[in-house]
Amino acid sequence: MTAGRPHTAPGYSDKIRLIAGTAHPELARRISEEMDLPLSDAHVGRFPDGEIDIKINVDVRGSDCFVIQPTCPPVNENWIELLLLIDCLRRASAGRITAVMPYYGYARKDRKDEGRVPISAKVVANTLTATGVDRVLTLDMHAAQIQGFFEVPVDHLYAKPVLLKAIQDLEIENPVVVTPDVGGIKMARSYAKVLGADLAIVDKRRVSGSEITVEHVIGAVADRNVIIVDDMISTGGSISEAARIVRKHGAKQIMIAVSHGVFCGPAVERIDACPADRIFVTDTIPLRNAPARVEVVSVASLLGMSIRNLHESKSISSLFDETPD
Numbered sequence: 501m502t503a504g505r506p507h508t509a510p511g512y513s514d515k516i517r518l519i520a521g522t523a524h525p526e527l528a529r530r531i532s533e534e535m536d537l538p539l540s541d542a543h544v545g546r547f548p549d550g551e552i553d554i555k556i557n558v559d560v561r562g563s564d565c566f567v568i569q570p571t572c573p574p575v576n577e578n579w580i581e582l583l584l585l586i587d588c589l590r591r592a593s594a595g596r597i598t599a600v601m602p603y604y605g606y607a608r609k610d611r612k613d614e615g616r617v618p619i620s621a622k623v624v625a626n627t628l629t630a631t632g633v634d635r636v637l638t639l640d641m642h643a644a645q646i647q648g649f650f651e652v653p654v655d656h657l658y659a660k661p662v663l664l665k666a667i668q669d670l671e672i673e674n675p676v677v678v679t680p681d682v683g684g685i686k687m688a689r690s691y692a693k694v695l696g697a698d699l700a701i702v703d704k705r706r707v708s709g710s711e712i713t714v715e716h717v718i719g720a721v722a723d724r725n726v727i728i729v730d731d732m733i734s735t736g737g738s739i740s741e742a743a744r745i746v747r748k749h750g751a752k753q754i755m756i757a758v759s760h761g762v763f764c765g766p767a768v769e770r771i772d773a774c775p776a777d778r779i780f781v782t783d784t785i786p787l788r789n790a791p792a793r794v795e796v797v798s799v800a801s802l803l804g805m806s807i808r809n810l811h812e813s814k815s816i817s818s819l820f821d822e823t824p825d
């Protein structure tokens with residue numbers, strides 16, 4: 501598969517267009533309000549047989565177009581819809597097309613960790629590039645190195661500033677930041693650094709896509725207030741087991757901060773039963789299936805500022821706090 505066009509797209513005009521797919525209209529509306537910029541009129545529907553029907557109802561020739569579409573469940577529907585929106589804009593001579601993917605589906609399949617499996621995150625990247633995307637704006641990808649799967653620029657934001665604000669407002673004493681698995685150490689360390697907190701690690705083993713086992717905690721959590729951070733809640737197994745094991749080891753208050761709330765399968769029952777005091781999740785994914793106790797913090801302002809800066813060719817590095825070592 502080859503890239504649809506060079507990533508140095510021809511000069512685009514100062515017209516900026518926000519186009520929403522159907523994956524997350526609420527977030528698109530919030531971004532539009534934050535930017536004080538209306539969403540462009542577009543029809544994104546379905547033909548009677550379920551195929552996707554798209555028509556952009558405004559002139560986009562030469563425009564700097566931002567397509568807001570997290571590839572959250574239904575992942576395949578939202579992914580194809582994003583590709584068709586990009587194709588539609590390219591054929592309408594848009595000046596530049598940026599895929600704004602607050603959640604990047606298939607990111608967990610980012611390497612061949614056993615025989616005869618695909619690298620699905622790479623396939624997503626291939627299709628976006630081949631269809632003609634000029635750049636990608638995303639947030640807390642499961643693995644930051646997925647950026648390298650693209651031959652076009654990828655801007656990778658972190659939800660940490662908005663989640664940290666919610667945590668800092670709690671004025672937690674004697675905190676320890678906990679990661680539910682070793683893969684999350686870097687993220688947890690970056691929270692711990694800002695909060696002046698210690699770090700602890702849950703020793704998680706994955707049994708299947710929805711089942712995990714947890715036996716040990718590395719680090720001290722007894723009589724401490726715990727903040728568990730993770731990139732996503734999917735079936736809720738990792739977070740709920742992490743909360744259970746830190747409580748078993750004597751943790752006092754337990755707070756949870758997570759970037760993406762997928763909430764599939766048994767997630768609601770697991771989260772409802774887990775011994776957490778507060779649970780914060782961002783709105784990168786529609787939270788229609790989220791447990792009622794989840795508190796939502798919005799990334800709309802972060803994304804809006806990033807879109808504005810990209811359009812004005814300003815740096816966005818001040819907006820994303822690179823995870824420090």
Ligand code: R5P
Nearest residue numbers: 731732733734735736737738
């Ligand atoms: C794992 O590497 C991720 O960071 C999450 O911990 C995991 O994907 C969450 O999945 P679940 O909620 O199904 O345990």
